[in-house]
Structures are given as C-alpha cells and as structure tokens.
Amino acid sequence: MARVYNWQIARKMSYWYGESRPKRQFAAVFDTNKCIACQTCTISCKTTWTSGKGQEYMFWNNVESKPYGGYPLSYDLKVLDMLGSQNWKGNTYQGQTLFEAAPAGERILGYYPSHREYSYPNIGEDEIAGTVDKGMHLTLPNMVWMFYLARICNHCTYPACLGACPRGSIYKRPEDGIVLVDQNKCRGYRECVKACPYKKVFFNSCTGTSEKCIGCFPAGEQGTQPRCFTECIGKIRLRGWINVPSQAQENNPIDYLVHIEKVALPLFPQLGLEPNVYYIPPIHVPEPYLVQLFGPGAPAAVEKYKACHEKNWKMASLIQLFGCTPHVVSKFELEGNTISAFNDKAEKLVNVPVSEPVTIREPFDTKRAVPRMNIN
Amino acid sequence: MKWKIFIIALTIGLLAGCKDAATKASGTTSKNLVAAYVTEGLADISMSSKLWQDAQEIKASLEPQDIAMPKLMQSQIKEIRVKALCDDKKLAFRLEWDDATQDTMQENGLFSDAVAIQLPPSPEAELPDPMMGQSDRPVHIHLWKAAYQRQIELGDWNLRQAHPHASVDHYPFDAASGESKEKMEKQYKIALASGNPISRNRTSSVDDLVANGYGKLAFLPQQNSMGWSQWQQGKWTVIISRPLSQDSSSKGGFKPGQSTFVAFGVWNGAEKQIGSRKMRTVWIPLILKGKAHESQS
Ligand code: SF4
Numbered sequence: 001m002a003r004v005y006n007w008q009i010a011r012k013m014s015y016w017y018g019e020s021r022p023k024r025q026f027a028a029v030f031d032t033n034k035c036i037a038c039q040t041c042t043i044s045c046k047t048t049w050t051s052g053k054g055q056e057y058m059f060w061n062n063v064e065s066k067p068y069g070g071y072p073l074s075y076d077l078k079v080l081d082m083l084g085s086q087n088w089k090g091n092t093y094q095g096q097t098l099f100e101a102a103p104a105g106e107r108i109l110g111y112y113p114s115h116r117e118y119s120y121p122n123i124g125e126d127e128i129a130g131t132v133d134k135g136m137h138l139t140l141p142n143m144v145w146m147f148y149l150a151r152i153c154n155h156c157t158y159p160a161c162l163g164a165c166p167r168g169s170i171y172k173r174p175e176d177g178i179v180l181v182d183q184n185k186c187r188g189y190r191e192c193v194k195a196c197p198y199k200k201v202f203f204n205s206c207t208g209t210s211e212k213c214i215g216c217f218p219a220g221e222q223g224t225q226p227r228c229f230t231e232c233i234g235k236i237r238l239r240g241w242i243n244v245p246s247q248a249q250e251n252n253p254i255d256y257l258v259h260i261e262k263v264a265l266p267l268f269p270q271l272g273l274e275p276n277v278y279y280i281p282p283i284h285v286p287e288p289y290l291v292q293l294f295g296p297g298a299p300a301a302v303e304k305y306k307a308c309h310e311k312n313w314k315m316a317s318l319i320q321l322f323g324c325t326p327h328v329v330s331k332f333e334l335e336g337n338t339i340s341a342f343n344d345k346a347e348k349l350v351n352v353p354v355s356e357p358v359t360i361r362e363p364f365d366t367k368r369a370v371p372r373m374n375i376n
Numbered sequence: 377m378k379w380k381i382f383i384i385a386l387t388i389g390l391l392a393g394c395k396d397a398a399t400k401a402s403g404t405t406s407k408n409l410v411a412a413y414v415t416e417g418l419a420d421i422s423m424s425s426k427l428w429q430d431a432q433e434i435k436a437s438l439e440p441q442d443i444a445m446p447k448l449m450q451s452q453i454k455e456i457r458v459k460a461l462c463d464d465k466k467l468a469f470r471l472e473w474d475d476a477t478q479d480t481m482q483e484n485g486l487f488s489d490a491v492a493i494q495l496p497p498s499p500e501a502e503l504p505d506p507m508m509g510q511s512d513r514p515v516h517i518h519l520w521k522a523a524y525q526r527q528i529e530l531g532d533w534n535l536r537q538a539h540p541h542a543s544v545d546h547y548p549f550d551a552a553s554g555e556s557k558e559k560m561e562k563q564y565k566i567a568l569a570s571g572n573p574i575s576r577n578r579t580s581s582v583d584d585l586v587a588n589g590y591g592k593l594a595f596l597p598q599q600n601s602m603g604w605s606q607w608q609q610g611k612w613t614v615i616i617s618r619p620l621s622q623d624s625s626s627k628g629g630f631k632p633g634q635s636t637f638v639a640f641g642v643w644n645g646a647e648k649q650i651g652s653r654k655m656r657t658v659w660i661p662l663i664l665k666g667k668a669h670e671s672q673s
Pocket residue numbers: 034035036037038039040041042063148150231232233234235236
C-alpha cells in the first residue's frame with residue numbers, strides 16, 4: 001500500500017496506489033436544505049442511462065430520507081458498523097479508514113449487498129426520527145427530524161472501487177477525475193461493488209459486468225452539467241471543479257463553498273475516499289448525526305449557512321446561482337445585486353438577481369377606498 | 377563415527393526437505409494424470425459415456441489462493457477428482473467435486489459455482505508459473521461456470537428468470553422492431569456494445585482464456601471449448617472438451633503421445649468465490665496417450 005495525503009481527514013493514509021491527482025477534478029455542491037425529494041434527478045438519470053436490461057434495479061442517482069432511508073438498505077449503517085467506533089481529534093481523523101481497516105487478504109473493508117437489499121429503493125421515505133409528542137413545538141435543531149440526501153457517485157480522489165479491482169478495469173480520467181468502469185475489460189468480479197461504501201457501483205446480471213455513474217461525462221465534455229443537476233427542481237446542485245485546499249480560488253464556486261467558507265462538506269469523510277460531492281448540511285438536524293455524516297466541520301457549517309443572509313451576502317448570493325444555468329460553472333462574480341456565472345473560457349453564462357424587488361400591497365386600497373381581498 | 381552417521385542422516389533429512397520445498401516452489405506434483413487415447417466417441421462425449429469408465433481418475437488437493445489480493449483464506453471444498461481422454465483432435469476432462477449447494481446465478485450477492493482447467497500453450501513451452509502464468513509465459517485457461525450453463529438453458533437474460541413476479545413497464549427498445557430493435561437493444565447492453573465477449577450470446581458454457589500474470593486474464597481470439605454439467609446430491613460433474621490445438625493455424629497445442637502439465641481451479645458460489653478468490657491445484661503432470669499406447673490404456 002502507498003501513503004497518500006487526504007485533506008478531508010487532514011492526514012496521510014494508506015491507499016492501494018500512489019497519490020496521482022487528475023489535472024482537474026469533477027466536483028459538486030448539493031444544498032440539502034433545498035431538496036424536496038421530488039426524485040426528478042433519479043428519473044432523469046434512470047431514463048438517460050439505466051433503462052436497459054439488467055439495469056432495472058439500478059439508481060446511479062438516488063434520494064433517500066435520513067435517518068431511516070438508504071439504498072441499498074442500510075448501506076451506511078452497515079459500513080459504519082463494520083468499521084466500528086472511531087475518533088476525530090479536531091479536524092484530524094484518528095480512526096482507521098476503510099483501506100486501513102482491510103481484513104487479512106482483502107484490499108478494502110467492504111460488503112456485498114444482497115438481492116433483497118436493493119429491493120427497497122425508497123424505504124423510510126419521509127419518516128421522522130422519533131414520535132411527535134404532545135406539547136412539542138418547533139425548535140432548531142428539530143426535536144424530531146428527517147431530511148433528504150441526494151446521492152450520486154462521488155468520483156472520489158481515492159476511489160475504493162478502483163483500488164479494489166484486481167484487473168485494473170476501473171480508471172480515473174486525468175482530464176476531469178471522473179471514475180469509470182472499462183466495460184470492455186470488466187469481468188464482473190464485483191470487487192468494486194463490495195468495496196464502494198456508498199454502493200454506487202452496480203452489477204448488471206444481463207451483461208455480466210459492473211456499471212456505475214459516469215458523471216454524464218459526454219455532457220461535461222460539452223461544458224454541460226449532468227442530467228440530475230440540470231433537471232433538479234429544487235435547484236440544490238451546482239457542478240464545477242475543485243482544487244486542493246492550498247490552491248483554492250476564491251472565485252471558483254466549489255472552492256469557495258468547500259475550502260474558503262467550509263460550508264459544504266464531504267459525505268463520510270472518515271471512510272478515507274476523499275469523495276467529491278459536497279453537502280451543505282441540513283440546519284434542523286441534531287449535531288451528532290451531522291458529525292457522523294459530514295465530519296467535525298458540520299456544526300460550524302450549519303451556523304454559517306443559517307447566518308449567511310445577514311452576515312455573508314456573497315455566500316447567500318452564490319447559493320442563488322444553483323440551478324440557474326445548465327452549464328458547468330468554473331467561476332462566479334458578485335456585483336451589486338447581480339451574481340454571474342462563467343465557464344472555463346471566462347464566457348458569461350448567466351446573470352442572476354440576488355434579491356427581487358419587493359412590493360408591499362396594503363390591505364386597504366385608499367385610492368378606491370376598498371379593502372383588498374387577496375393581498376398575497 | 378557417531379558424528380558421521382549423524383551428518384549423513386541430517387543430509388538425507390535436509391535433502392528430503394529440499395525436495396518438498398522444490399515441489400512447492402515449482403508448483404508441481406509428481407502424481408500423473410493420464411489422458412486415455414480413444415479412437416472414436418470423443419467428438420460427442422457426454423457425461424454418461426462409457427469411455428470415462430476406462431479413464432483413470434486422480435484426486436488433486438485444492439489449496440486456497442492466498443498469494444494475490446484479494447485472497448481466499450479458507451474454503452469448504454478440498455479436493456477435485458479428474459479423468460481425461462484424448463483423440464487426434466480433442467482433449468476432454470471430467471471434473472468432479474463435492475459442493476453441497478448448486479449455485480447457478482450471477483446476480484447481486486449471488487455467485488456462480490465454477491471450475492477451470494489451466495494448461496501451458498504447448499508442451500514445448502517452458503512451464504509457466506502455476507498461478508496464472510507470467511509475462512513471457514502465458515497459460516491457457518478454460519473456464520466453465522454454472523451461470524453460463526444456465527444462460528444456455530434459459531436463453532436470453534430477462535428479469536423474470538431471477539424475479540418471477542417482477543414487472544417492467546417499458547424498455548426503450550420495445551417500441552422498435554426487427555433489426556433496429558436488435559441494434560437498439562445492443563446499445564443498451566453497454567459491455568456488449570463495447571465488444572466485451574463476456575456479454576455475448578452464449579453457445580458454450582466455457583470461456584477460452586489466456587493469462588500472463590495476475591489480473592491479466594483475457595479472451596483467446598477463438599472460442600472453441602464446450603462444457604456439460606450435472607449437479608446431483610451435493611456433487612458437481614463437469615466435462616470440458618477443447619481442441620488439441622486452440623487456434624486454426626495449429627501453432628502450439630498438443631498432440632497425442634506428448635506430456636505436459638495441467639492445473640485446476642474451483643470456485644464455490646455459496647462462499648462468494650469469484651476471480652482470485654478461488655481454490656487451485658499445483659501443476660499436475662498430464663500424459664496424453666498416443667495411438668501406440670492405445671491398447672494399454
Ligand atoms: S431533483 Fe433536486 S430537489 Fe428533486 S429530489 Fe433530486 S436533488 Fe432533490
């Protein structure tokens with residue numbers, strides 16, 4: 001095993017291959033606070049990529065209700081349980097990653113989900129953690145809560161799927177860091193299915209090979225965001241590029257939210273894969289749960305996000321930009337009340353007004369001396 | 377004098393130990409598998425063919441593959457029993473091993489039982505590493521899978537084979553017809569569209585493969601081997617028959633009367649064994665009897 005640096009756990013760790021970052025890394029921010037679980041993303045992916053034989057059960061994109069939902073069933077609980085209790089000291093992870101916890105003879109600690117575990121893609125939908133008792137009232141965080149977690153492949157910097165394949169059939173594209181299964185080389189051993197803790201590689205029984213989210217790379221090559229991004233009703237997603245923390249650019253929207261404001265966090269950073277989909281955590285969920293999912297930065301991220309409309313207009317404005325352009329956003333710029341997005345060629349993609357003019361219609365029309373019935 | 381006797385005894389002891397170590401290192405065993413020569417009946421050999429009665433059976437012990445990652449640390453299946461036959465064109469093996477469950481499905485979390493034969497490309501070749509060969513010395517592998525056999529028996533894959541009550545409202549290619557439907561359906565089988573033979577429509581339950589090291593298994597350009605199988609009362613019996621010569625140019629391959637080596641691999645689907653998670657034998661000397669030996673076999 002090689003030693004590589006994983007900035008999400010602020011330390012070096014063991015990985016099957018040496019550190020070799022792509023020229024550019026695909027990255028995204030999902031604002032969980034805005035997701036309405038409409039599943040438009042799920043269906044847009046399904047109809048684009050997985051409507052063939054052997055793909056019936058596959059959801060390269062899925063949206064699960066936390067805490068009870070998970071596809072495949074309880075994948076997150078299973079992985080955390082296998083890994084056992086681990087510790088963070090500040091922002092440094094002191095526990096074992098999945099690579100470091102690999103049992104004898106294995107490259108990575110993992111498990112194969114069974115047939116059955118794929119049979120309930122939206123189990124736990126809208127179920128709240130706990131019961132609503134008499135006298136309960138709304139507080140932040142909520143006493144009983146749930147939230148929607150939209151998931152795709154994280155196109156990890158240290159992909160477990162890639163590290164586990166004994167044939168080297170999985171590769172990370174140097175031009176965009178997208179992780180792909182070479183369909184010509186795969187022999188369906190399913191080591192990747194076992195290894196990926198996010199369970200984002202799927203075995204196709206019809207073709208006998210494993211398949212996964214391709215980050216809509218053909219769209220990306222044309223400068224377009226993936227299908228599940230452009231179709232998102234809640235405008236929760238933004239696709240761009242991420243740099244390592246030392247090279248973070250303030251005008252790069254992903255760098256800004258992840259590295260500078262630290263308001264968007266990786267999912268299960270403790271597993272050691274350096275995943276590249278970043279989540280703005282939900283503001284109404286108790287801290288311990290958020291820390292387990294998004295690492296020790298979660299409480300501060302929640303506070304920043306809650307206060308951004310008053311204290312950080314730039315961040316608040318950038319969040320308005322999500323879902324306003326189908327194109328990949330490399331840079332953004334805020335001028336007055338307008339936030340603009342730019343592509344790789346520095347061409348302007350869109351101008352978005354941050355706040356709309358507000359008109360207050362009084363309940364009584366003094367000119368006509370009549371009350372207004374509908375003032376909304 | 378006493379010292380001399382002691383030293384001689386020690387030397388004999390060490391030499392015996394060395395021989396053991398040498399066997400292990402070269403990965404061979406001295407037990408011979410003799411392929412009896414037959415003049416007819418091999419072209420359409422079956423499980424119940426009387427020819428097998430005259431072939432001599434050897435038992436080979438199976439060791440877990442615990443060298444390359446991912447490894448197999450333990451397994452329930454310990455032994456394989458093998459018989460072999462040849463004629464002027466073909467070489468056939470009858471493989472038998474105990475397996476309490478018949479695992480024929482390759483679905484999520486379900487793995488297929490399988491068996492494989494490994495041979496050097498020709499008897500003249502320097503003996504390759506018994507574990508998948510090496511860069512300059514490839515091995516030929518003939519892999520039979522219960523799932524491949526099932527595919528032949530059930531025909532084209534469909535969801536209802538595994539989930540009898542499942543329903544699919546629509547596949548995009550359903551709307552097309554004839555040739556364009558076929559073309560469109562292929563586009564949705566990405567591995568097939570990319571030319572991966574693993575996804576092809578099967579006419580044989582055996583894949584003919586070549587490897588020159590771990591993780592380097594690839595399809596041979598020609599697929600010639602055939603397989604038949606039966607699982608009964610906790611026992612698999614599989615026949616794999618291949619042409620003596622793998623390619624039509626008849627470069628390489630074997631001739632009756634030659635000696636070579638053979639190794640076997642077994643996978644137990646119930647224990648989720650696949651790829652390098654397998655049981656294997658060392659190289660076993662294989663003697664192909666020729667016409668001259670016919671009467672003795
Ligand atoms: S389309 Fe957007 S809002 Fe709807 S479920 Fe998907 S991520 Fe959530």
